[in-house]
Amino acid sequence: MKHFLEMSPMAERILDAAQGLIQQQGYNGFSYDDVAKLVGIKKPSIHHHFPKKEDLVAVLVQRYTHSFRGELLNMEGRHASPMDRLAAYAAVFEQTFNRDRRLCVCGMLGAESGSLPDSAADEVASFFKVNLDWLTQIMGDAQNAGLIKKNCDAESLAQAYLSALEGAMVLGRGMRTVQGPADIARTFLSTVSA
Amino acid sequence: MKHFLEMSPMAERILDAAQGLIQQQGYNGFSYDDVAKLVGIKKPSIHHHFPKKEDLVAVLVQRYTHSFRGELLNMEGRHASPMDRLAAYAAVFEQTFNRDRRLCVCGMLGAESGSLPDSAADEVASFFKVNLDWLTQIMGDAQNAGLIKKNCDAESLAQAYLSALEGAMVLGRGMRTVQGPADIARTFLSTVSA
DNA sequence: GTCTATACCAGGATAGAC
DNA sequence: GTCTATCCTGGTATAGAC
Numbered sequence: 001m002k003h004f005l006e007m008s009p010m011a012e013r014i015l016d017a018a019q020g021l022i023q024q025q026g027y028n029g030f031s032y033d034d035v036a037k038l039v040g041i042k043k044p045s046i047h048h049h050f051p052k053k054e055d056l057v058a059v060l061v062q063r064y065t066h067s068f069r070g071e072l073l074n075m076e077g078r079h080a081s082p083m084d085r086l087a088a089y090a091a092v093f094e095q096t097f098n099r100d101r102r103l104c105v106c107g108m109l110g111a112e113s114g115s116l117p118d119s120a121a122d123e124v125a126s127f128f129k130v131n132l133d134w135l136t137q138i139m140g141d142a143q144n145a146g147l148i149k150k151n152c153d154a155e156s157l158a159q160a161y162l163s164a165l166e167g168a169m170v171l172g173r174g175m176r177t178v179q180g181p182a183d184i185a186r187t188f189l190s191t192v193s194a
Numbered sequence: 195m196k197h198f199l200e201m202s203p204m205a206e207r208i209l210d211a212a213q214g215l216i217q218q219q220g221y222n223g224f225s226y227d228d229v230a231k232l233v234g235i236k237k238p239s240i241h242h243h244f245p246k247k248e249d250l251v252a253v254l255v256q257r258y259t260h261s262f263r264g265e266l267l268n269m270e271g272r273h274a275s276p277m278d279r280l281a282a283y284a285a286v287f288e289q290t291f292n293r294d295r296r297l298c299v300c301g302m303l304g305a306e307s308g309s310l311p312d313s314a315a316d317e318v319a320s321f322f323k324v325n326l327d328w329l330t331q332i333m334g335d336a337q338n339a340g341l342i343k344k345n346c347d348a349e350s351l352a353q354a355y356l357s358a359l360e361g362a363m364v365l366g367r368g369m370r371t372v373q374g375p376a377d378i379a380r381t382f383l384s385t386v387s388a
Numbered sequence: 389g390t391c392t393a394t395a396c397c398a399g400g401a402t403a404g405a406c
Numbered sequence: 407g408t409c410t411a412t413c414c415t416g417g418t419a420t421a422g423a424c
Binding site (some may be wrong): 024025026028029103106107108109110111112113114115121124125127128129149151152156157159160162163164165166167168170171173174175176179183184186187188190191192 | 304305
Binding site (some may be wrong): 225226227237238241245246247 | 416417418419420421
């Protein structure tokens with residue numbers, strides 16, 4: 001399987017379509033035919049780009065994690081304050097959610113991981129690790145700057161924050177109400193503030 | 195469709211098996227044949243008890259919500275302090291999670307709700323409402339007793355708490371680490387404590 | 389209430405022509 | 407790179423006998 005950085009334009013379009021479907025219906029909820037209809041080619045053509053569904057999803061999650069890393073760098077560039085960075089982080093989730101209440105790709109796949117091929121499950125785990133490492137770093141910075149209370153360690157705060165964001169999207173879908181990750185993030189951040 | 199309180203013993207066993215499968219694989223990840231094998235009868239016999247998968251899941255979530263209501267009453271009976279009640283609430287999630295990292299039924303179905311029959315999606319929404327109403331009540335009690343800070347309203351705290359618990363289970367599955375809802379709950383409760 | 393048998397369709401995947 | 411045609415499997419569901 002090719003690396004996601006040297007994908008053809010059509011392969012990219014396929015990944016885009018598949019990603020939307022995963023965010024809305026989950027891994028077991030979409031088919032190659034669904035993707036084919038969205039990008040306007042036939043099912044076997046999808047197989048040409050990604051022989052097996054397993055391949056497609058593994059690459060898709062790699063690409064997703066990569067793009068998230070980009071966002072993290074971006075936030076560091078735009079915001080100096082740890083609190084601003086944490087708020088900006090939540091805004092990424094909010095943006096995803098506001099697009100037809102899409103779930104985080106790895107929130108959906110994490111839930112489904114019991115019926116996922118190993119390759120995909122590994123990539124999902126990697127996504128969470130990348131995000132928790134970053135959040136732990138920022139939470140620590142915030143504590144050292146006296147912006148966040150020190151009665152919990154940075155790693156626990158990172159886990160709680162990411163859990164709350166992922167969970168907020170699940171609740172937001174499960175209920176038909178508007179409440180999204182941004183509101184939950186505001187609540188969380190105002191409770192941990194020093 | 196019969197009411198879940200007048201189910202035959204076999205119907206109960208079917209629901210038990212289906213519930214485990216949903217918690218592990220999701221709605222689109224299990225089949226009537228999977229259930230049949232677990233309870234030791236054949237596929238058409240499952241259809242005898244629940245003509246359509248849609249029926250089965252709707253009843254299953256009703257029963258799940260009902261049993262949760264029971265747990266809530268139980269907690270009120272056993273714990274007088276709002277903080278103890280909130281901790282006991284998280285313990286219910288932890289118990290579920292500790293059984294082979296099972297997800298909350300409605301955490302899983304909430305994520306998948308885009309590919310769920312309406313009847314099931316409605317029941318999922320109802321589950322969240324019941325839980326948020328109860329949590330809002332307890333959070334308010336805790337605030338009035340001076341146990342929790344008043345810089346967020348009770349409803350927001352309830353949403354953040356439930357989001358964190360549901361999300362913790364998703365993270366716990368997605369990564370292969372041990373971290374579960376109980377740890378996240380501890381972090382959350384210690385940050386909101388007055 | 390459970391079974392065998394079966395209809396029907398959809399999903400994943402491949403072969404081979406263009 | 408895309409297509410048509412096809413295979414195989416498995417999933418939902420029903421008919422009808424025991």
